[in-house]
Amino acid sequence: MVFAMEEDLQYVRATLGGDFDAFERLVDKYQGKIFRHLRKMVSDSSLAEDLLQDTFLNAYRGLNGFSGASSFSTWLFRIATNVALMYLRRDRPETVEYDDKIMSELADVLTPSPEFVSTPLEVLLSQEGKVKIEQAIDKLPVLYRSVVILRDVEGFSLEEVANIVGASIPAVKSRLHRARHIVRETLTSYYIEKGSSRNL
Amino acid sequence: MKKCKDFCDKLSDYLDKELGENECVLIEEHLDSCAPCSLIFEGLKIAVLVCSEGISDEMPDEVSARLKEFLRNNCRAD
Structure with missing residues (x-):
């Protein structure tokens, strides 16, 4: 667990240093879990794919804001959850209520x-x-x-x-x-x- | 006298080890003596177990390929 968190931090630092391959390692590691989470949240695989792309793009663009106070996976799941909730509140508000x-x-x-x-x-x-x-x-x-x-x-x-x-x-x-x-x-x-x- | 429902209301916290020692003892004593509540508790444990094992995180290769392509096109453009 500690090793996994340290490994994630190394990938984050490398990404911030311009190493896009390091970001792809993070994508490889978490894409399945994030896709499952989104698929269950929106009950639609095709929509989950769009939200998966938004989640990783938001993560990449917001990586400077990752302080390391929580694990990278907690931070990434929070982004995915917010992406899904924003979509649902906008397009299917009845499902969130x-x-x-x-x-x-x-x-x-x-x-x-x-x-x-x-x-x-x-x-x-x-x-x-x-x-x-x-x-x-x-x-x-x-x-x-x-x-x-x-x-x-x-x-x-x-x-x-x-x-x-x-x-x-x-x-x-x-x-x-x-x-x-x-x-x-x-x-x-x-x-x-x-x-x-x-x-x- | 606590009712069965009062005990069942705490079973999820009990599973998560979120209760104090005294409450755990009370629940364990009740489960030992109440067959319906014991079945409900066993059912709850199984439900949690099958949720943890039964939802696949496999994702189609083409979804992964499209994700990578999307990120290469959009992240590198930043």
Whole structure:
């Protein structure tokens, strides 16, 4: 981790010194993760590609402003998140608006399911299982989706997620709690239904 | 007397190791004695696990190629 951060800093310094190849090393390292983050935020691969280009162009142009106070990856994900949110607020404002009360009520649905917890991991992570995971995440409002991706997929700390999305840590915890329960509930319903159709 | 929902409301923070020792003990005691909450907790752990493993970061080669070309054209022009 420390090595990775030091390596990123070296690439940043080299880029600022005029070595464009060093910037391409950073692109190679982070393009897949940033593309995944954007694809999940906007639910559209073609649009995510445009935003990916904007993200790296903004990063290149703003590299002088990278102070090293956070890791390069945190800084880059913050740029990507802002690029996606700016697009969504301008072109699809309804997708950014969400009702915390509705989310709270959704997250209050608690279905204990032996069917889900006893499903083997290789089934959960099969091609079909992965489609269901993607769909479960896509059902969430974008701000909830982004914290699940950043925390549970990318593995950022709560503090880093708060930094990236520009929210307080309690707000991130609250969104994460609701989002995780909704993902669990969506997958639970699917595997209960799947189990009952198999038993017919 | 805490209700099951009160415990379930803390399971996400519990997974993230964000709770104090006393709260962790209370949750663990409850999970040991409450089968429905224990199933919900197991489900939550699995949901977090499959999210971490199930969303691919593979990206089509042509997307990467177009990104590189875009950056070469736009960054070097700066």
